[in-house]
Amino acid sequence: MIVPYIAVMIKMVTAGSHAAPVRGRPREFDMEEALDGAIRVFRERGYHASSIGDLTDAMGLASGSIYKAFKDKRDIFLAAFDRYTLLRTAQMQQVAGAAKSARERLRDLFAFYLESSRGVEGRRGCLVVGSAVELAIFDREVAARVGASLANNEALLAGLVREGHLDSSVPRGVDPEETARVMVYLTQGMRVVGKAGRAPPDPSITIEIAMKLLT
Amino acid sequence: MIVPYIAVMIKMVTAGSHAAPVRGRPREFDMEEALDGAIRVFRERGYHASSIGDLTDAMGLASGSIYKAFKDKRDIFLAAFDRYTLLRTAQMQQVAGAAKSARERLRDLFAFYLESSRGVEGRRGCLVVGSAVELAIFDREVAARVGASLANNEALLAGLVREGHLDSSVPRGVDPEETARVMVYLTQGMRVVGKAGRAPPDPSITIEIAMKLLT
DNA sequence: CGATATAGGGAACGATCATTTCCTATTCAA
DNA sequence: TTGAATAGGAAATGATCGTTCCCTATATCG
Numbered sequence: 001m002i003v004p005y006i007a008v009m010i011k012m013v014t015a016g017s018h019a020a021p022v023r024g025r026p027r028e029f030d031m032e033e034a035l036d037g038a039i040r041v042f043r044e045r046g047y048h049a050s051s052i053g054d055l056t057d058a059m060g061l062a063s064g065s066i067y068k069a070f071k072d073k074r075d076i077f078l079a080a081f082d083r084y085t086l087l088r089t090a091q092m093q094q095v096a097g098a099a100k101s102a103r104e105r106l107r108d109l110f111a112f113y114l115e116s117s118r119g120v121e122g123r124r125g126c127l128v129v130g131s132a133v134e135l136a137i138f139d140r141e142v143a144a145r146v147g148a149s150l151a152n153n154e155a156l157l158a159g160l161v162r163e164g165h166l167d168s169s170v171p172r173g174v175d176p177e178e179t180a181r182v183m184v185y186l187t188q189g190m191r192v193v194g195k196a197g198r199a200p201p202d203p204s205i206t207i208e209i210a211m212k213l214l215t
Numbered sequence: 216m217i218v219p220y221i222a223v224m225i226k227m228v229t230a231g232s233h234a235a236p237v238r239g240r241p242r243e244f245d246m247e248e249a250l251d252g253a254i255r256v257f258r259e260r261g262y263h264a265s266s267i268g269d270l271t272d273a274m275g276l277a278s279g280s281i282y283k284a285f286k287d288k289r290d291i292f293l294a295a296f297d298r299y300t301l302l303r304t305a306q307m308q309q310v311a312g313a314a315k316s317a318r319e320r321l322r323d324l325f326a327f328y329l330e331s332s333r334g335v336e337g338r339r340g341c342l343v344v345g346s347a348v349e350l351a352i353f354d355r356e357v358a359a360r361v362g363a364s365l366a367n368n369e370a371l372l373a374g375l376v377r378e379g380h381l382d383s384s385v386p387r388g389v390d391p392e393e394t395a396r397v398m399v400y401l402t403q404g405m406r407v408v409g410k411a412g413r414a415p416p417d418p419s420i421t422i423e424i425a426m427k428l429l430t
Numbered sequence: 431c432g433a434t435a436t437a438g439g440g441a442a443c444g445a446t447c448a449t450t451t452c453c454t455a456t457t458c459a460a
Numbered sequence: 461t462t463g464a465a466t467a468g469g470a471a472a473t474g475a476t477c478g479t480t481c482c483c484t485a486t487a488t489c490g
Contacts, residue, residue: 023436023489024434024487025438025486029438045352045353048263051476062438064480065437065439068438073477123352132411133349134261134345134348134349143411146411175424189399189400190400192344192348192407193347195352196358197358200396206396212430215427238458238466239458240456240467240468241467244468266446267447277468277470278448279449279469280468282449283467288447
């Protein structure tokens with residue numbers, strides 16, 4: 001009797017308290033698919049320009065159903081933000097774990113960010129950047145999540161610089177934390193410029209210039 | 216008879232067709248002060264979260280008066296954007312013209328951007344970044360202005376790199392255009408992170424790391 | 431099987447927003 | 461000095477938006 005209760009609690013925690021309860025009619029829609037639709041809308045239009053109508057279309061739900069699963073529009077946004085950062089962190093860690101040397105892994109991350117900032121994906125934009133620009137100043141909770149996401153990226157990059165010290169692919173003189181901070185500026189700036197649709201003709205040149213930070 | 220007409224036309228062009236006409240009751244408010252108020256509102260809240268009520272407060276005008284001077288909310292925004300980029304470009308050119316060597320002028324520009332991304336000013340944000348993120352994808356005219364502003368900054372930075380070749384403060388191997396592109400990423404990223412309220416404890420270290428791009 | 435609990439969905443509601451209207455005030459032209 | 465033109469400002473308007481309500485459907489518990 002207590003085991004399923006614990007399982008439910010764990011699922012509720014991982015799903016951010018948006019998991020379906022045990023009693024009553026079960027949820028018919030897929031929460032992850034619905035949130036993917038919400039992510040698409042919020043990335044393209046931002047928070048304020050996304051209407052509930054936009055969200056019902058993209059999530060495949062009626063407004064009544066949305067308000068059964070979420071407290072309000074902001075609650076949808078926070079759930080979408082959390083899923084976005086979850087997926088993005090997974091992608092980054094995958095990219096950052098492929099190559100042999102730490103230097104090459106950092107190069108792969110730059111390429112990944114540059115690719116994310118190109119074409120349709122670039123125009124769609126980054127939800128973290130969008131939240132920072134549109135919401136962080138007046139919403140403490142959003143600001144905290146944006147800060148945590150940036151700190152997370154910074155830590156990942158700093159860790160790679162430190163690994164580079166160990167495998168001798170990055171000179172000891174390169175400060176991990178300070179360099180990672182500048183690299184975060186660089187990557188977030190790529191997303192901004194990508195939103196404006198200005199992509200570099202030859203990304204490989206851009207990457208090599210960015211790699212000078214590891215000198 | 217024709218001379219004042221020409222003068223009026225020139226003023227209308229420079230003021231973006233928002234100048235007061237010759238006939239009728241003259242405008243009582245100062246257009247530049249009003250636009251400064253609009254700039255403050257749009258920088259803090261973005262476009263969609265800024266209500267006409269916010270703008271009447273910040274511009275010191277009633278809604279009826281605002282609609283006498285501007286076609287609609289978007290027209291106010293475009294005028295504010297143009298004034299913002301005008302002022303910002305002037306500031307940048309002033310900063311970029313002080314030091315002796317081109318390398319030092321580039322360093323001053325990094326410091327200027329980092330300072331603009333700190334504290335209250337940083338939280339207030341950059342109107343170009345905000346426009347790129349919130350509006351560029353669905354508003355061609357805004358996208359064009361954002362693109363022009365980024366291209367302008369890029370050209371300014373590239374020009375300094377080229378000057379650095381001439382005064383030998385920047386190695387010849389540093390490509391002006393490609394390096395300027397990366398520097399734009401860097402500076403726009405600073406504004407994003409500044410919006411989130413995360414400023415570097417010691418800006419001078421950050422600046423020196425950024426200067427590695429000129430290696 | 432009946433009671434309870436929750437989901438799905440669409441219509442209704444209340445608030446807010448951008449914009450217009452209308453009236454007064456102030457200028458220039460004739 | 462009168463008329464045309466425009467500014468200032470407050471109230472009215474119409475549309476849109478987020479949210480709630482209500483009804484039906486489907487599950488579990490006793």
